[in-house]
Amino acid sequence: MAANLGEGNSEADGGLVRHIPVMLNEVLETLAPAPGKVILDGTFGAGGYTRAILSTGANVIALDRDPNAIASGQPMVAEFGGRLKLISSRFSELASHAPDGGLDGIVLDIGVSSMQIDEADRGFSFQRNGPLDMRMSASGVSAADVVNRAKAGDMARIFGFLGEEKQAGRIARAIEKRRASEPFATTRDLANLIESVNPRKAKDKIHPATRVFQALRIFVNDELGELAQALFAAEQALKPGGRLVVVSFHSLEDRLVKRFLTDRSGKASGSRHLPMVEDKPSIFEPVGKGMLSATEAEASVNPRARSAKLRAAFRTASPARAVDFSIFDLPELTSLEKMGA
Numbered sequence: 001m002a003a004n005l006g007e008g009n010s011e012a013d014g015g016l017v018r019h020i021p022v023m024l025n026e027v028l029e030t031l032a033p034a035p036g037k038v039i040l041d042g043t044f045g046a047g048g049y050t051r052a053i054l055s056t057g058a059n060v061i062a063l064d065r066d067p068n069a070i071a072s073g074q075p076m077v078a079e080f081g082g083r084l085k086l087i088s089s090r091f092s093e094l095a096s097h098a099p100d101g102g103l104d105g106i107v108l109d110i111g112v113s114s115m116q117i118d119e120a121d122r123g124f125s126f127q128r129n130g131p132l133d134m135r136m137s138a139s140g141v142s143a144a145d146v147v148n149r150a151k152a153g154d155m156a157r158i159f160g161f162l163g164e165e166k167q168a169g170r171i172a173r174a175i176e177k178r179r180a181s182e183p184f185a186t187t188r189d190l191a192n193l194i195e196s197v198n199p200r201k202a203k204d205k206i207h208p209a210t211r212v213f214q215a216l217r218i219f220v221n222d223e224l225g226e227l228a229q230a231l232f233a234a235e236q237a238l239k240p241g242g243r244l245v246v247v248s249f250h251s252l253e254d255r256l257v258k259r260f261l262t263d264r265s266g267k268a269s270g271s272r273h274l275p276m277v278e279d280k281p282s283i284f285e286p287v288g289k290g291m292l293s294a295t296e297a298e299a300s301v302n303p304r305a306r307s308a309k310l311r312a313a314f315r316t317a318s319p320a321r322a323v324d325f326s327i328f329d330l331p332e333l334t335s336l337e338k339m340g341a
Contacts, residue, residue: 020302021048023247023294023310027107030287030312031245033058037104040237042091042230044069047076049107054080058104061097063089065137090137092229095237102239110227110248129188134217143216147190148183152176154334161331162224162252163215167198171212187213218250224330227253231260232323235283238315243287245312254291254309256328261286261313263327283321284313 021027027049033039035057041050044064050073053060062084064070073086087097091108132144147155152172159168174197175184184190191209198208218224234244248254266282294305 020304021052022109022249022302022305022308023292023298024048024052026292026294026310027245027247028052028056030292030310031105031107031243033105038099039105039107040094040098040103041107042094043107043109044073044086045109047073049109050084051076053107054083059083061085061087061103063087063091063094063097065090067138090226092226092233094230095233098237103237103242104239105243105245106234106238107245108227108230108247110223110246110250110253129186132184132187132190134213134220136221141220143190143220144184146216146220147175148179150334157331157333158219159212159215161215161333162218163211163213165211165215167208168212171197214250218252219333224252224256224328227256228260228325228328228330231257235264235315235320240315240317242315243312244284244315245287245310247308247310249304249307249309254311257311258291259327259329261311263324264313264321266318280321281318282316283318285316287312287314 031039031053033053033056037058039053039058039060041053041060041062044050044062045066046069047062050060050062060080060083062073064073064086065088067088070086070088077084077086085097089097094106132142132147134143135141146158150158152169152175155172155175156168159165159171165171171194174193175190178184178193184193191207191213194209194212195207200208231244231246238244246257248257261284264283265285266280290311292310294302294308299306
């Protein structure tokens with residue numbers, strides 16, 4: 001379920017992760033950018049996808065909620081002389097940035113970027129000590145707020161669902177007990193507490209804190225909620241024939257994309273024991289043969305690609321349907337608003 005959980009140098013516990021655009025060839029082949037087309041890159045990051053798309057002659061609208069990514073991308077804006085618009089925005093808001101005629105393509109690379117992992121002061125990694133932050137937008141509720149304010153039961157649900165942590169309850173109770181005398185402030189502080197509760201075994205390839213850190217990052221940034229909203233926004237923003245390409249690194253993310261595309265394919269669901277469900281108009285049709293994984297050759301040189309999954313579909317001419325988050329069947333977790341900013 002978790003990205004890179006089988007690897008010793010995962011994104012959560014990571015050392016340096018050099019930025020290499022994941023599945024770039026597959027993204028370009030599936031997205032089919034060309035001169036005159038308008039493509040939206042919802043996760044600009046270091047600009048790997050954006051630069052490759054611009055190199056085909058297409059125009060790009062790139063979004064990122066990380067102010068550091070927006071600042072570092074300004075030289076690229078100048079380089080391409082008006083063909084790149086770089087906007088500070090969450091990708092859940094992508095429809096508001098689409099041109100009146102709609103978009104020819106949308107690409108989303110879900111999850112934390114290698115630059116964020118590499119910056120100790122962002123708090124995504126515990127290999128190098130830093131503040132317990134993890135906020136992609138550098139604002140709002142931090143990971144420290146969660147571990148210092150949330151109830152043990154709420155933390156256990158977060159760690160268990162978003163990180164698939166088997167010791168979620170024990171870890172949550174230990175956090176609650178320790179913070180009563182001293183609140184958590186740094187990544188190493190939390191990682192050491194988790195390791196004391198759940199010691200690393202000789203056969204383990206990852207640090208015991210990896211799953212908890214992953215769960216906190218996903219929760220703090222509402223990554224599943226953002227993705228769900230972005231998929232519905234793509235339905236609104238793509239023109240007929242426009243292509244949606246999503247690269248994910250976590251089975252929860254991939255499950256959301258799969259469920260959305262299945263629901264929007266218009267195929268009826270049911271069983272021989274239930275009445276037939278009427279087919280609905282198809283909003284999206286698959287591009288290619290379904291889910292793609294990175295090649296072994298790419299995974300051998302880019303560890304981040306090992307868990308990558310690509311799904312793609314093209315927009316039909318059918319009108320967009322009503323937004324319905326129930327198709328994702330996500331559990332109820334405590335809200336960030338209850339913790340305060």
